[in-house]
Amino acid sequence: MNLEQVARRAKVSTATVSRVLNNASVVKSTTRARVVKAIEELKYHPNLHARSLAGGKSRTIGVIASNMENPFFFDIYKTIESDAHTRGYEVVMANTDYRSEQLVTSVRLMIGRRVAGLAVIVSEMAPELMDELNDARIPVVFYDVGTPRGNVTNIRVNYRRGIEKVVDYLHSLGHRRLGFIGHHAILGPINERMKAVMDAVARIPSLEVRTAADADTLEGGRQAARQLLSNGYEPTAIICVNDVTAVGVLRELRERGLRVPQDVSVTGFDNVKLSEFCYPALTTVHIPREQIGHIICESLMSKSGKSAVAEAEIVIDPEFVLRDSTGPVPPGK
Template identity: 65%
Template structure:
């Protein structure tokens, strides 16, 4: 019944205008060197004049694969994830791949939808940066045979690599550092989350504090994630009457929120109370006072993920491995000697 999609501009149109076959047009557009240069330029001219843009769906379909790197990320606002994403993106572009991102917003329904999307798109590779994922879904990805790498999720699977940061170590380093400054009464401010990495930090915190000194006190507070959440949690802490000399926060955003609230309360940092963060986002360096925090090498992580998804074949497609990254403590001005009480 002829053209159903009137406005469509396709290879045929170009072929006709250039008086060649579609195959030739295709070859020109794909830079196959078999085409005579006079023909080539004629085709190029026709395509240009018709304002032709190849239909990527048709191309992927015909080729049986797409040149797309899929990225699933739980929260783009988090500079932590954002940085990893940016690295992946630039690696992909360097390899001539397009990128499609899906944000899950920590919603498991979104995660499922995103995975469906990526598989449906038959992406060339998939990076999943989400902190938590059901075993079932991981299996789905594994079954799809799409080369994939996860950040901080579940256990390694067949042809899937899992990359994670040793949060325990980071937390331990922070606690020992604070302990060495004389702190014996500490609080941990986390957020309402059952995410693995988060509860890991919480647990390690308690253990470490008690290992450093049997008389040490440790309490845990929580608020929603983010600047506001940190502030809110700090408020609760203040109202609880507990007066720690040091506060460890689950991430830098919350730490900045916490500092804001403490300052409002008239407390000085670090004179009255020390504060630490986690991640070492840019802001940590620029807030006031600059924040002592745990640095996580996000660029490095991004590169590792990319290499494991679409690396030059060096070591990809091993039977899934686990790669563990060591975090480093960065000392700035938000921590100091414990105040005498």
Template identity: 35%
Template sequence: MKPTIHSVAQEAGVSISTVSKVIHNTGSISEQTRKKVFQAMNKLNYHPDVAAASLRGKKTKVIGLLVPDISNPFYAEVARSIEDRSRELGFNVMMCNTDNDAEKEKEYLSLLTSQRIDGIVVASAFRSTDLLEGLLEKGIPIALIASEIPKLSIDTVTVDDYQGGYLATSYLLSLGHKRIAIIVENVRSNIPRLEAFRDAMEEAELPILDGYIIKTEAMIQKGYEGARQLLSLQERPTAIFACNDLLAAGVIQAAKEMGFNIPEDVSVVGFDNTVLSTTTSPMLTTVAQPVKEMGAKVIDLLTKEMQTSKPYKERLLLSPELMVRQSTAALP
């Protein structure tokens, strides 16, 4: 049976009026009670009908934004570009940081729908795709940025990750490097970057040596640990392609601590072209994503969907650009 507000109240151990207050964000409700209600809504897969009704009728002029990690400069810049374009069009943005956690994704989706937002932008790999599918069926407009969910028919704006990975690897090959390693994040967008790395190395008829592919999380510390592992190999790489700037910053830090000079001893390439790329020493050669354009386009697609549901969704694939700085050099 379809869950009701009554079943949510029973599950949470509160009154129906308390659930109603949480849904409509009215009254004085403790954070503990609010969390219990959201957890019950998630468990029962309950989404207030009032949210869908508001999307068909009165508009709130609020867009929800889900990001995986706002401490990552890339997602901070994505959020800023989305907010800038939203404000130009008269919308406010409610941002939620999921920490790549499936439970948080569920809680925030319940929060956003209960707040009667006009649409949602998802800027993460997103684990709870079944929940997104349920919201789409209810008529809630959703768009993706910097990620893809192939099984959903949904407006998407992303960069050509394969082209970006190929640009980075080809550039290192052009500098004469043959022993090239890669540190890749365990997310969907990094799969084509790794594929491009493999293809470029194969086209150059060069092997990828054992231990030269490291899969990890997007953290400076993980880039640091990966670089120490790579640079401790008996046959160490002369170049490292880190698949985002956070990882690349960790690579630079580790290389320096181990007594290697950059780029004389090891060249480093990142991906994203965040503020980190110009604050590292030396400044980082990286693959730039057109973040400002991506943010503007995803909001344009979402607002178009708000006005009239399109039978065919759009997938915009933007081109990356290699930004050459001081962290790379020709192999001596």
């Protein structure tokens, strides 16, 4: 079922059918009606591949994230999708699961699809891959990628400020022995986030911190908590890299008979919906996901218009959110 058959049935040329499909106003209304009728009768659906190929544009934007299971990323995705739709764009998503080969595959897939723009929401990305993307002349927006290269917009969260707020608050409650739970991608002193944590703690001499890591899933958080508490270390407060992980930690503590916040305080990061709904509700740091989604989409759209916009860095300041999972250090600890 193709354009030509529709054209034949409506007794017009393929160009006219194409014009009808693309809402060109030049078509006479009686002709248009004939064409529409033929389309319906034949149950015709335009071939999007042919369209993209012939038109030289795909009207599609790609979103690559490291873990769509985490509602934080999904919220960003949803905003992008909604914004894109209102502008007549489609969105294709790819999940990398924190695997760098998967990231390479996904990026190439997006290039192959000739997406009109690409949002990359992963914490780590090889410089060569950034170059590859840059050479493909695809407008790109990074979220939270350490050191971007090329003509891209990079959106960063001031993680440092966020973590400082958390550390300061815990310190004000009298906590001294802290735990930090991250995930593979960010553990290691090279990582910006990891450094932020270490620096925030180092500012206050009386503070001590140990770290543990796993993927940012419920189960991962639990495993990491187990690991953190396994070698006799008894933190009075545990800082988590995000809310999902924190919920996993909450469970492990419960299982060990440790009450939150009476025995141990726990903090999350992101302020996803779940952080309000778990028990106890998490003290966390809000990151405005919708705003991030809007910025990404807008930036992508403006870039695909002009040829070469100067690269930009956008920094977002997170807000501290006080809930029920934090409390004063237990007496005698």
